[in-house]
Amino acid sequence: MRTSAGAAPKFLNLLQIRFPIGAIASIGHRISGVLLVLSLPLLALALDRSLRGEAEFAALRDLVSAPWRAALLVLFVWAATHHLLAGIRHLLMDAGIGSGLPQARTSAWAAIVAAAAVALIAAARWLS
Amino acid sequence: MRLFLGQRAWVLQRLTALVQLFLLALGAATLLIAPPLAYERWYALATSTHGAVLIVVFFATLALHGWIGVRDIALDYVHPPFLRLAVLTVVGVILFAIVIRVVLTMAAHFAGGA
Amino acid sequence: MRLSIYRFNPESDLKPHMQDYELAPEADDKKLLDALMRLKTIDDSLSFRRSCREGVCGSDAMNINGRNGLACLTPLAGLKEPVVLRPLPGFPVIRDLIVDMTQFFAHYHSIKPYLINDTAPPERERLQSPAEREKLNGLYECILCACCSSFCPSFWWNPDKFIGPAGLLQAYRFISDSRDTATAERLAYLDDVYRLFRCRTIMNCTEVCPKGLSPSHAIERIRQALVRESS
Ligand code: HEM
Ligand code: HEM
Ligand code: SF4
Numbered sequence: 001m002r003t004s005a006g007a008a009p010k011f012l013n014l015l016q017i018r019f020p021i022g023a024i025a026s027i028g029h030r031i032s033g034v035l036l037v038l039s040l041p042l043l044a045l046a047l048d049r050s051l052r053g054e055a056e057f058a059a060l061r062d063l064v065s066a067p068w069r070a071a072l073l074v075l076f077v078w079a080a081t082h083h084l085l086a087g088i089r090h091l092l093m094d095a096g097i098g099s100g101l102p103q104a105r106t107s108a109w110a111a112i113v114a115a116a117a118v119a120l121i122a123a124a125r126w127l128s
Numbered sequence: 129m130r131l132f133l134g135q136r137a138w139v140l141q142r143l144t145a146l147v148q149l150f151l152l153a154l155g156a157a158t159l160l161i162a163p164p165l166a167y168e169r170w171y172a173l174a175t176s177t178h179g180a181v182l183i184v185v186f187f188a189t190l191a192l193h194g195w196i197g198v199r200d201i202a203l204d205y206v207h208p209p210f211l212r213l214a215v216l217t218v219v220g221v222i223l224f225a226i227v228i229r230v231v232l233t234m235a236a237h238f239a240g241g242a
Numbered sequence: 243m244r245l246s247i248y249r250f251n252p253e254s255d256l257k258p259h260m261q262d263y264e265l266a267p268e269a270d271d272k273k274l275l276d277a278l279m280r281l282k283t284i285d286d287s288l289s290f291r292r293s294c295r296e297g298v299c300g301s302d303a304m305n306i307n308g309r310n311g312l313a314c315l316t317p318l319a320g321l322k323e324p325v326v327l328r329p330l331p332g333f334p335v336i337r338d339l340i341v342d343m344t345q346f347f348a349h350y351h352s353i354k355p356y357l358i359n360d361t362a363p364p365e366r367e368r369l370q371s372p373a374e375r376e377k378l379n380g381l382y383e384c385i386l387c388a389c390c391s392s393f394c395p396s397f398w399w400n401p402d403k404f405i406g407p408a409g410l411l412q413a414y415r416f417i418s419d420s421r422d423t424a425t426a427e428r429l430a431y432l433d434d435v436y437r438l439f440r441c442r443t444i445m446n447c448t449e450v451c452p453k454g455l456s457p458s459h460a461i462e463r464i465r466q467a468l469v470r471e472s473s
């Protein structure tokens with residue numbers, strides 16, 4: 001019997017699918033891209049403040065004094081690092097460099113681990 | 129709707145990424161040559177002709193790159209046409225406003241010279 | 243061995259459910275498909291497709307412990323138990339492990355999977371040099387099992403508009419063919435946000451292709467050809 005596509009169920013439970021490392025790097029790139037877009041207004045405001053005088057400039061340096069702001073900054077550092085590294089990986093692969101499966105797996109691991117390490121260092125500096 | 133072109137958006141996303149990569153490298157190099165960055169030096173750099181233009185270019189390519197990225201995400205996850213148009217319009221307007229804001233900031237402090 | 247299998251009977255079930263099985267494989271049950279065939283002698287209501295039982299027909303693609311593969315090429319040895327079997331992700335389920343491939347084949351047909359050449363045919367066949375023939379390696383071997391397309395997140399979100407890795411690999415197979423004269427038309431058809439440009443180079447397709455092919459590489463080459471075309 002053929003059921004119509006509307007009535008037929010579909011298996012698509014993402015928690016029951018085993019994702020390869022490249023897929024993890026890719027969803028991380030997407031999430032970090034969204035975080036960076038969300039941080040753009042703040043970046044523009046920070047630029048404005050940084051030019052308004054010595055005191056405002058110094059105030060920006062003091063961003064990490066409040067824990068919640070420090071936590072957001074750690075998140076931003078992760079997003080920027082992951083997006084940058086995964087982005088460079090994409091550009092190289094588009095040019096045909098390292099687009100074979102073994103190299104792509106290695107570079108996906110490298111981007112994920114390096115971004116996590118940078119974020120951990122930032123957390124250690126600002127959150128303790 | 130030609131808003132949803134295929135190759136052009138893909139190429140633009142890569143070109144803007146390359147421009148940002150270059151500008152970030154330039155910024156990092158500037159910092160490395162003479163750290164730490166003090167207010168006077170930052171102000172002089174940022175408000176020079178080179179600095180101001182590069183900062184505006186940086187934000188403009190960022191906004192374009194980000195918009196293409198958000199468009200890709202909306203094409204994947206936001207399927208009702210009206211909702212999709214709404215998301216893309218809101219994000220587009222906000223990103224455009226950000227670029228205008230940056231232009232105004234730089235114009236207010238513009239010093240000229242090299 | 244223990245198995246947990248996705249069951250859905252459109253005539254009696256409103257929703258799919260998982261059913262557990264215990265099975266004692268015999269000595270010459272080497273592959274997962276052998277176990278499924280044996281299971282079928284115990285429970286003949288269990289439905290799955292299979293034909294060649296040697297990775298040639300592409301009919302027994304399924305999701306095996308969370309990854310797509312062919313049951314006939316998956317060794318029993320080393321499979322984590324219980325072996326969890328589900329139908330190909332994102333495809334409409336007809337019954338148990340059998341999915342509806344209509345849309346998948348519609349995408350395949352859309353890329354005109356045949357040689358197009360309007361020049362007068364030569365007396366004998368259109369010849370290729372060994373180098374020209376070499377370019378088809380890694381492309382022509384595709385058995386259209388759909389392991390790749392059904393493991394591609396971009397295909398999950400836009401299964402009606404994105405051609406998917408299998409169709410794009412085939413598109414590139416004809417773009418690369420020295421005997422085909424429709425390269426420009428083929429590229430123009432693919433230059434579209436949905437048909438080609440939903441691919442985000444996740445490479446899930448290449449990860450699971452049971453024939454060891456690389457659809458993501460074919461897609462990369464199509465994009466490069468498009469850039470060359472327009473510059
Ligand atoms: C040096 C800096 C950057 C590089 C090299 C870079 C690179 C890239 C590349 C190559 C893509 C396309 C990936 C794909 O096709 O899936 C991409 C996507 C994206 N980028 Fe960037 N990017 C950079 C900075 C930024 C910044 C600062 C933002 C935020 C404003 C941003 C936001 C996005 C978004 C939202 C996407 C879409 C993600 C997706 O399609 O899944 N990027 N980036
Ligand atoms: C009445 C006579 C025959 C009938 C009805 C018959 C039928 C078939 C069928 C149904 C297949 C499977 C085709 C497929 O789906 O791949 C097949 C395959 C094959 N037959 Fe026959 N056959 C006959 C005679 C022969 C003879 C005389 C030979 C050899 C001298 C032969 C050699 C083969 C071979 C080598 C294959 C495998 C082809 C492949 O790799 O797909 N057959 N035959
Ligand atoms: S490319 Fe590989 S996984 Fe995809 S349909 Fe062809 S054989 Fe199957």
Ligand code: SF4
Binds near residue numbers: 397440457458
């Ligand atoms: S590389 Fe492209 S086609 Fe292959 S799984 Fe990823 S998004 Fe899909």
Ligand code: FES
Binds near residue numbers: 292294298300312314
């Ligand atoms: S049964 Fe033919 S490919 Fe597995």
